[in-house]
Amino acid sequence: MSSLSDIGTIKDIMQRHGFSFSKGLGQNFLVNPSVCPRMAEMGGANAHSGVLEIGPGIGVLTAELARLAKKVVAIELDDRLIPVLGETLAEFSNIKVIHGDALKLDLAGIIRENFSDCDSVAVCANLPYYITSPIIMALLESRLPITSVTVMVQKEAADRICAPIGSRESGALTVAINYYAAPHMLFKVSAGSFMPPPKVNSAVIRMDILPEPKYDVGDEKIFFRMIRAGFSQRRKTIANSLTSGGFLTKEQAARALEKAGIAPNSRIEALDMERLALLSRMIQD
């Protein structure tokens, strides 16, 4: 099969299969030939590893992953792309395509069934942007046996995810991701690298999964409720933001902040991970 990032090849495939792009499914296919080989190499694909891909499209990244990895499993929601992938990836014997919704499938079961003969498993994907956060959080929260998650996301999302905790650029997603993983910005990708070009620029990030969380937050559910409440009103003082959505009463918030030695007029976005963890424990004390 000639290069799957070649615009002529893509148009030919689309025409023969009667395929047209679905905006609703976040379908922007990569046409910059340098992106997928870099993603596959930096995303943990090697001769002993298994790779789980979400949203293969016509298989441009899938093919690069399959060249480096022992095995690739790709989950695609759009049923129109399943016969296309059968054709474009026909030369590879180490790829399995699963038709389904990555947010609904049992990913732990898929990893268990398909990668038992691999030394490690990584996730590598050019994500559909309409579900960036839910997919990343589902991958991290379910504590899958994976070493890293390498994904293309909107540049803005990449900046937020990779921002230092305690900086104005950080948010609830930054804190949540840093609890489970160490995020790194890998490289930027311009809108013109896609067909059709999206309205935004993109970036590839890698989140290296921590063997275990670095910070003791006590009950994780309370920690994440605290983060959601705090960042939903991030410009307010922390004493006020912690009461939002009925998370804490004014008295509970004041008591926890005092015990944690945090000024009630500070803002949650200014706290580093250590102090956020301490505050979470004091809320539970």
Ligand code: SAM
């Ligand atoms: N990997 C291809 C590439 O780089 O050219 C396509 C990436 S495109 C941004 C996102 C892909 O995810 C599309 O093929 C779309 O159909 C698929 N998709 C959208 N929602 C999905 C879901 N919930 N589960 C699995 N795949 C999904």
